[in-house]
Amino acid sequence: MTPEPHSPAGTDDPALGPPPGCPAHTPGPGGLHRLYGPDAADLGGLYERLREEHGPVAPVLLHDDVPMWVVLGHAENLHLVRTPSQFTRDSRVWTPLLEGMVEPGHPLMPHIAWQPICSHAEGAEHQRLRAAVTGAMATIDHRGIRRHIGRYTQRLVNEFCEAGRADLVTRFAEPLPMAVMCELLGMPEEYNERMVQAARDALKGSETANASHQYVLDALSRLTARRRARPEEDFASRLIAHPARLSDDEVREHLRLVLFAAYETTANLLGNALRMVLTEPGFRAQLNGGQMTVPEAVEQSLWDEPPFSTVFAYYAKQDTELGGQRIRRGDGLLFAPAPGNIDPRVRPDLTAGMQGNRSHLAFGGGPHECPGQDIGRAIADVGVDALLMRLPDVQLDCEESELAWRESIASRHLVSLPVRFEPKPQQDVTPLPGHLPVPPQPAPVPAPAVGPGVVDPRPAAVPEPSRLRGSWQRLRRWWRGH
Numbered sequence: 001m002t003p004e005p006h007s008p009a010g011t012d013d014p015a016l017g018p019p020p021g022c023p024a025h026t027p028g029p030g031g032l033h034r035l036y037g038p039d040a041a042d043l044g045g046l047y048e049r050l051r052e053e054h055g056p057v058a059p060v061l062l063h064d065d066v067p068m069w070v071v072l073g074h075a076e077n078l079h080l081v082r083t084p085s086q087f088t089r090d091s092r093v094w095t096p097l098l099e100g101m102v103e104p105g106h107p108l109m110p111h112i113a114w115q116p117i118c119s120h121a122e123g124a125e126h127q128r129l130r131a132a133v134t135g136a137m138a139t140i141d142h143r144g145i146r147r148h149i150g151r152y153t154q155r156l157v158n159e160f161c162e163a164g165r166a167d168l169v170t171r172f173a174e175p176l177p178m179a180v181m182c183e184l185l186g187m188p189e190e191y192n193e194r195m196v197q198a199a200r201d202a203l204k205g206s207e208t209a210n211a212s213h214q215y216v217l218d219a220l221s222r223l224t225a226r227r228r229a230r231p232e233e234d235f236a237s238r239l240i241a242h243p244a245r246l247s248d249d250e251v252r253e254h255l256r257l258v259l260f261a262a263y264e265t266t267a268n269l270l271g272n273a274l275r276m277v278l279t280e281p282g283f284r285a286q287l288n289g290g291q292m293t294v295p296e297a298v299e300q301s302l303w304d305e306p307p308f309s310t311v312f313a314y315y316a317k318q319d320t321e322l323g324g325q326r327i328r329r330g331d332g333l334l335f336a337p338a339p340g341n342i343d344p345r346v347r348p349d350l351t352a353g354m355q356g357n358r359s360h361l362a363f364g365g366g367p368h369e370c371p372g373q374d375i376g377r378a379i380a381d382v383g384v385d386a387l388l389m390r391l392p393d394v395q396l397d398c399e400e401s402e403l404a405w406r407e408s409i410a411s412r413h414l415v416s417l418p419v420r421f422e423p424k425p426q427q428d429v430t431p432l433p434g435h436l437p438v439p440p441q442p443a444p445v446p447a448p449a450v451g452p453g454v455v456d457p458r459p460a461a462v463p464e465p466s467r468l469r470g471s472w473q474r475l476r477r478w479w480r481g482h
Ligand code: HEM
Pocket: 008, 081, 118, 119, 120, 130, 133, 257, 258, 259, 261, 262, 263, 265, 266, 269, 306, 307, 308, 311, 335, 361, 362, 363, 364, 365, 367, 368, 369, 370, 371, 372, 373, 375, 376, 377
C-alpha cells in the first residue's frame, strides 16, 4: 500500500517543476493554468488569478495536463464536502483515470490510487470504517492527552533549553505530534528520532521514501499483532475491539492513516502558529496583553495557513453545477481550504482577526470531516502554551524574509524556524500523580501573558520540584497536563 500524499495520509512533493523546455513552460491546452511547474511557484497567487478569471470554481491542469477543477469559494468548498449524493472520494469513477489519461507512473498516482481506508470509502463502508476510528478516538481521555502533550513538550524543550538557540521546526513542531501520537496509538517505545525522520522522509517523497514508509508500517504491523494478542487501554486496542471487526490489514492501514494525518497536519499547524507568534508584532502584543489566547492564535492560523492547502480529491457522481461551472459526471475536484479560507465573500478584509469564528475549512466538513481535530488543536494549544511558558523571551533568530517554505499542491511547510533565547536550565519531567481524583469542573486556565517583562499570574507550568508539594499545585499541574 503506498502513501497517499494529498489525502490525510499524504506524502510526496507534487509541485516539483518540469525541466526547461518541457511543454509545462507554455500555457496548457485551452490556455489553462497548471498546478505544477513554473505556474505553481506561487500557488497562493495563482489561486487568486484563477478566482479573478473563473470565479469560485476554476479549471486547471495537473501533471501530464490531466484536467481537474479547483474549488476556490468558501461556500462551494462546503457544498462539495457536504453533498455525498453528488460528490465522492472514490477515485475509481474519475474519467481521466478510466480513459487512461493518468499513466501508472503519474507523480500523483499515490494520491489517486483508491485504497481500502475510510478517507476513500463512502456510504455504508465509510460508516463502518469511520465508526471504528471515531469509536476508538472517543475512548481517549482528553485530560490524559493534555498531560502527554505537556510532558513531551517539557522533554523536547529540555533537549535545547541550555543552548539558547534551536530550530523549532525540527526540534519541536515535528517531534511533538509524533511523540504524542505514538503514545496515543499504543507504541510509546517506537517514538524516537528515527521515527520522526522516517515519517518526514516518507512524506517528502524522496529516494528513500519507500524504505522510510516501510519502517513506519513495520512498527504499525508489530503494534497490530501485539494488541490483537493482548489488548491494552490504547487506540490500537480499541480499533481492534470495535464491533466493526476490522481485519489486521484494515487496522494497520487505519493506524497509518491516523498517524500520518495527525503528524503532517499538526506539525504544520505548530510551525505556522509559532511563526505567527514570533513574527507578527500585533499577534505577539495581543498575546502578551492577554487580548488573545493561544487557542485563538492557533485558530487564526487555521484560517490563514490551513495545514492541508488542498485535499486530493472529490469526484462528481453525476452531471451537476458548482460555482457557475458545469461539472460533468466523472470530473475531479480539489477541495481547497487555503483559497477557500480567504474567499473575499467571507473575508473582505484579510487583516481582520477571526477570533471566535471557527467556520474555516481547515478540517474539511461533511461525512469525511477530520475526526482528529480536537487532538490536533490540543497538541497545538498545549504545545505552544507550554513552550512560551518555558521560553518567554523566545525570538526569531533570522530575518523574517529568510524563512523558507516547501510548497506542494497539498501543503506548505516551514523548512525551519530558528529562534534564540536566554539559556535556561532543564526542568524535571516528574511522573504523573495518578492517584489524584478527577476535578469536578474543568476550571479554564487563561492563556499566559508571555513576553519579556510580563508576569504570568498563574503558577509556572512546571514549577521547581521543591514548589510542587502543595496539593493545589499538583492538582493544577495534573489538570493542565504539564
Ligand atoms: C491540525 C491538525 C489537523 C488538520 C488541519 C486536519 C485536517 C484534515 C482534513 C482537511 C481532512 C479531510 C477532510 C475531507 O476529506 O473533507 C482530514 C481527515 C482525517 N483526519 Fe485530520 N487533520 C488534523 C489532525 C488530525 C489528527 C490529530 C488525527 C488523528 C488523531 C486526524 C485524523 C484524520 C482522519 C482519520 C481523517 C479521514 C476521515 C474520513 O475520511 O472519514 N487528523 N483531516
